[in-house]
Amino acid sequence: MTDHFAGDVARRYDESSAAMFAAEVVEPAVDVLASLAGDGRALEFGIGTGRIALPLAARGVPVAGIDLSEAMVADLRRKEGGAALDVVVGSFADAQVDGEFSLVYLVFNTIGNLTSQSEQVACFANAARHLARGGHFVIEVGVPDLRSLPVGQTGVVFAMDEDHWGIDEYDVANQGLISHHFERVDGELRRNSIPFRYVWPAELDLMARLAGMELRRRWEDWTRSPFTSESRQHVSVWRKPPG
Known part of the structure; x- marks a missing residue:
C-alpha cells in the first residue's frame, strides 16, 4: 500500500481540509462515536493528524490509532494530546494494536484508500479482530456518484x-x-x-457479514438523518455479536 499523504500533502493537510475541521462537522461525529465507545476504548483506522481522535480523547475516551503515513502521524504528535495516543504506523487492513476496543471507526472516505476489494475485506476482518464482543465498527463514506x-x-x-x-x-x-x-x-x-476504490453500502454489509458482524444503523450523516436513495454519503454501524 502506497503512502499518498507524505511530504507536502501531510504538511498542508489540515489547511487544505480546513472545512472538515470545523466544529459543526467534528462535534456531531464525536458525539456519535463517544456514545458508541461508552466506557471502552476506541481505535481509529486512518487516524491521520487527529481531526477526530483528539476531540474524542478530550471527551475522556481512550483512543488509539493506525495510519500508514509517518508524516501524518508526526503532525498528530506535535498537537496537544497527540503524543499520548497509542499509534501504530502501518496499513489498517492488517496492522495490530494491543488490547480490545469497544469501538473501531474509519471516517472521511478513508476505506477507499484501500484500493482492492481484498484489502477492504481484510479491513473488516481486522476491525472484528480488535473489537470486544458487542463492540461496534463505524464507517463514514460517500455513496458512489x-x-x-x-x-x-x-x-x-x-x-x-x-x-x-x-x-x-x-x-x-x-x-x-x-x-x-x-x-x-x-x-x-x-x-x-x-487513487481510491469506491464501494457500495450493500458490498460493505457483505464484508461485515464475512467478518462476523451485523448492520445495526445506517444514517446519511452524523446527525442521524435518514439514509435515502438521494443520500450522497452514509454513516454505517456494524456490531460484533455479544456473548
Missing part, C-alpha cells in the same frame, strides 16, 4: 474555484477512482492524484 458521470466520459469535476480544481476520474469496470487535485500554492500550480 456514478449518476454524475456522463455516458461515454470518465471524469467529473467536483471542485472549481480560483485556487483549486478537483476532478474525479472513474474506472467503472474495476470500481476505481482517482481524485486529481490541481492547486495554486505560493503562485505555482501543483497536482496531486490519489
Whole structure:
C-alpha cells in the first residue's frame, strides 16, 4: 500500500481540509462515536493528524490509532494530546494494536484508500479482530456518484474555484477512482492524484457479514438523518455479536 499523504500533502493537510475541521462537522461525529465507545476504548483506522481522535480523547475516551503515513502521524504528535495516543504506523487492513476496543471507526472516505476489494475485506476482518464482543465498527463514506458521470466520459469535476480544481476520474469496470487535485500554492500550480476504490453500502454489509458482524444503523450523516436513495454519503454501524 502506497503512502499518498507524505511530504507536502501531510504538511498542508489540515489547511487544505480546513472545512472538515470545523466544529459543526467534528462535534456531531464525536458525539456519535463517544456514545458508541461508552466506557471502552476506541481505535481509529486512518487516524491521520487527529481531526477526530483528539476531540474524542478530550471527551475522556481512550483512543488509539493506525495510519500508514509517518508524516501524518508526526503532525498528530506535535498537537496537544497527540503524543499520548497509542499509534501504530502501518496499513489498517492488517496492522495490530494491543488490547480490545469497544469501538473501531474509519471516517472521511478513508476505506477507499484501500484500493482492492481484498484489502477492504481484510479491513473488516481486522476491525472484528480488535473489537470486544458487542463492540461496534463505524464507517463514514460517500455513496458512489456514478449518476454524475456522463455516458461515454470518465471524469467529473467536483471542485472549481480560483485556487483549486478537483476532478474525479472513474474506472467503472474495476470500481476505481482517482481524485486529481490541481492547486495554486505560493503562485505555482501543483497536482496531486490519489487513487481510491469506491464501494457500495450493500458490498460493505457483505464484508461485515464475512467478518462476523451485523448492520445495526445506517444514517446519511452524523446527525442521524435518514439514509435515502438521494443520500450522497452514509454513516454505517456494524456490531460484533455479544456473548
